[in-house]
Amino acid sequence: MAEKFDNLEEHLEKFVENIRQLGIIVSDFQPSSQTGLNQKLNFMITGLQDIEKCRQQLHDINVPLEVFEYIDQGRNPQLYTKECLERALAKNEQIKGKNDTLTKFKSLLVSELGKVFPEEMAKYKAIHGDDPPS
């Protein structure tokens, strides 16, 4: 799995470097640099071909759209992962708190109902059994 990404990363780095050098040539163009420019243009096409080949290996990779928002804003995409994990943990704690509160409420309710309606609660427990604490 990591090899597929390494391969793509390598091709992308070469492609970006090629484009950068192309930009340097173009920024102050001279007639003698025409052959170099043509070579860089063909390197660009072969680079795109190599990246196209990598695409087949990565067809099952899904990227969440929210990451693109971070990249478009110039922010580190690792912040998205960080915020996902923090939100997951916070939600986990919130749900655990709710579960604990509802369990306590249930036990209190059963005990109080048992005091007020002892016979009915006995029948209820006979039907449902002694429910294990959730």
Next chain:
Amino acid sequence: MTEIFSTLFGQNDAQPSTGQAGLGFAAGKPPPPMPSNQAPVAAQIPGQLGDEGPTLRKPGAMNEPFYLLRELPVGNELTGNTNLITHYSLEHAFNKFCGKKVKEKLSNFLPELPGMIDCPGIQDGSSLRSLIEKPPVCGNSFSPLTGALLTGFRLHTGPLPEQYRLMHIQPPKKKSKQKRNPRPLDPLPPETPSDSDPKKKKKKRDDDPDRKKKKKDKKKKKSRHSPDHPGLTGSQPNSNSLR
């Protein structure tokens, strides 16, 4: 509806208990016998109320003292009570991303990428969102450019117009600045014996391949700023271009 409720409760207990009387249910009078037309209504109730949540018990069970008693939902082993980070073995990822401070800028994630990548993509039309909304034309194969096609890439000599020069500006790399600073100081205190170590370190540094790559990048940067490009012949007129 309340008549059905009281009649059903009245079938089991002809005399209401004190507890129920205290709450106001089945107040004192003997409940009337359940009329025959109530049976189909009672049979309909499970159908109406069984659409939500667990299924109701069968109508035969409704003769018991509890009305609308539902089956308990099937318990799930994985609930919010479990630490899901531990359950899915994400402690390492959690410590990596949440334990340390993650840098804000995109250039910290992609330090080798040239250009101003920290700017929002919307400003220069390079956003990924626009790529998704308006995907480019795909499907055609990439074929190398022939001689005839390459004639279209014959450029005018000289520097770029000013409006296009800003594209080559790169943000200053802080790491290189931090390493540049001690360099001019190195030759200053060579007298003390402890300073022979930075010279050795400097030599060791030069031997690293990474170091060589960075030197090459710096040379390229200098060449960009200077009118003479490496590998390109000819003297260049002085240009005041900002690159």
